[in-house]
Amino acid sequence: MAVIILGLTLAVLDSSIVNLALPVIARDLQASSALTLWVVNAYQLAGLVLLLPLAALGERMGYRRVYLMGMVVFVIASVAATLANSLSTLIAARVFQGMGAAGVMSVNAALVRLTYPRAMLGRGMALNSLVVATSSMAGPVVAAAILSVASWPWLFAINVPLGLLTLWMGRKALPVNPPVSSKIESMALLDVLLNILMFSLLFLGAEQLGVGMGKEAAPGSSFMPSGWWLLGAGVAVGFVYLRRQRHQSAPLFPVDLLRIPVFRLSMCGSIAAFCAQMLAYLALPFLLLEARGLSPFEAGMLMTVWPIATMLTAPVAGRLIGKYPDGLLGGIGMAMFATGLWLLAAMPADVSIADMVWRMLLAGSGFALYQSPNNHTIVSSAPLSRSGAAGGMLSSARMTGQTLGAVVLATIFAISGGHGGNAEVLALAIAGGFAALAGVFSMMRVNKTPDQEVHKR
Known part of the structure; x- marks a missing residue:
């Protein structure tokens, strides 16, 4: 578990650790702010499009091999990013970093399942959830x-x-x-390409909408198709892709x-919950700094309360898994999360x-009480x-939800004409709505247990 935790921490932390340094990177490499955003986007996109292909590769050639190969790529790409002397070189290194991180994240939950005894899997997933939650929020703090x-x-x-230590251990x-069934067909190259194209179009469409809704437009962006066209193309490719998969x-x-009802409900809930989390976590700095007049130090210290609450609650949630239905725990957690967000808005x-x-x-605390049981059900x-x-x-749902949250916030800022307080309050209220929706999905699973679903199959 030390290996799994360390690798996961590096992969998740690197998705947000650069955010604080983007202005400095833009100045040092003499690049525009819009283009510098691709230091973040390249990492996220490369990871998103390869999560499912690498997970499938892990089922065929071994999760351990995919994890270690991913970490090798991640370390080499980190060296390249350290030595980068131009923005294009840095972005290319971040693409390979994202590919390596996808190798780690795609098989992470499967390795946890193989590591823990069945009766203790809930605690293992709680620890895993704790690492993801704290790492994703700790990026700006570590960067500072x-x-x-x-x-x-x-x-x-x-x-x-740290990567070399992870490889050695x-x-x-x-x-x-366990042995791979001979009935499992090999991966078709066309399916891999369709998967990459579908997620790329959806991500780029979402990013283009965000750029069009108030961000600085990148040079040449006027020649790019509109975000809605890109999203539509992604849906069309997805239709063809999913028909091939059936x-x-x-x-x-x-x-x-x-097709497993409890799995489907858990995935929908996860996307909604991470959308709510990202909406709130992006809106809160604007609210605290600009609308409430706090200093950066005061705002930063105040926002550390959130991950601390998650850290304290996740072990408790892990011990409750198995004693109470996952759906009930998740429903209570999302009720707490939604209430906290609405109270922040008010x-x-x-x-x-x-x-x-x-x-x-x-x-x-509410998010932690939801995430661990929900991830346990998914796996x-x-x-x-x-x-x-x-x-x-599981990892795709997290990244999809976070991307959706960022797009929703960009839409709110564009409609409201800026971020002077009202937009942030609206964002927190909408985040509470997404959290409540995740709670509904969770409560719909109460009479369905993972073991029953697997038995039916």
Whole structure:
């Protein structure tokens, strides 16, 4: 588990650790702010399009091998990013970094399932959820600590020794897959290309909509198709792609798992929950800094309450898994999360720091109480031979939800004409709505258990 946790921390942390350094990178490499955003986008896109293909590869050649190969690519790409002297070189290195991170994240949940005894899997998934939640929110904090004593290339350089340590430990510790069934067909290159094209079009469409709704437009962006055209093309490619997947025994896009009701509901809930989290986490800095007049230090310290609440609640959630239905735990967690978000939206102008803190605690605790049982259901509702596909879908849901949250916030800012307080309040209220929707999906699973679904299949 030390190997799994360390690799997952590096992969998730690198999705947000660069955000704080983007202005410095743009100045040092003499690039526009819009183009510099692709230092982040390239990593996220490369990871998103390869999660499912690498998960399927893990089912066929071994999760351990895919994990270690991904970490090798991640370390080499981190060296390249450290040494990059132009924006194009840095973006290319970030693409390969994202590919390596996809190798780690795509098989992570499957390795946890192989590591823990069945009766303790809930605790393992809770620990996994804790690492994802805290790592995704810790990026700006870690970046601030590094940038206070070193230049931005060190944001990538720290990956090298930690990645090498993960490789050394992983060769000895990671479990080996059970034998692969001879009935599983090999991956078709066309399916892999369709998967990459579908997710790329959807991501680029969402990003283009965000650019068109108030961000600085990149040079040449006027020649790009509109976001809606890109999204439409992504849906069209997805229709063709999913039709090809329907009759395969182990499809690259796991439509077989989506036929399991409890799995399908858990995936929908996960996307909605991560959308709510990203909406809130992007809107809160604007609210605290600009509308409430807090200093950056005060806002940063206040926002650390959220991940602290998640860290404290996740182990408790892990111990509750198995004693109570996952759907019930998730429904209660999302009720707490939605309530915390709505209370943050309803804060009066003269609210005290203490009143902000307990609202943050409620939101962070509720998300942790939801995420661990929900991830446990996603992984355990799939047959053991399809653990890789379930884990790939788990990571895909997280990234899809986060992308959706960013697009929704860009839409809110564009409609409201800026971020002077009202837009942030609206964003938090809508985030609460997404959290409530995730709670509804969770409660719909109460009478359905993962074991029953696997038994039916």
